[in-house]
Amino acid sequence: MIFISEFLRGTAPLKQTENLRVEKIIPLIEPTALKLELPMTPEAEATVSGAREAIRRILSKEDKRLIVIAGPCSIHDETSAIEYAEKACRFERKKV
Incomplete structure (x- = not known):
């Protein structure tokens, strides 16, 4: 047992x-x-801008689609990302 007096x-x-x-x-x-x-390519910039605008329209109810943002808090490798995406696709297919 360690006593606080010893620690101090x-x-x-x-x-x-x-x-x-x-x-x-x-x-x-x-x-x-x-x-x-x-540096960000023009194509990547267009993708990001387009996605942000689509999300803005959904959140402001200009677009009737539902947005769901889900995923692991971090993906540490490509294999894990692909595995997660495949599971999400299977879940979506079962739901429909």
Whole structure:
């Protein structure tokens, strides 16, 4: 048992509790550097603008479609993204 007095004096043995399974840390590329390295193409810009406008129209009830935004909070690799999309498609097909 570790007593608070030992901890405060710094005599209690400390056990590492963070990064126990971290093999290495790789810094992320800064967003500004990434934008310079991979600028948005006109096609990508048109896709983003079009999607934003479609969403705006749905949310403002100018478009009667229903919008559903669902998905994992993060996708760490292409395989996971494809697997998730396939599951979503199967769910949609069952629903219809």
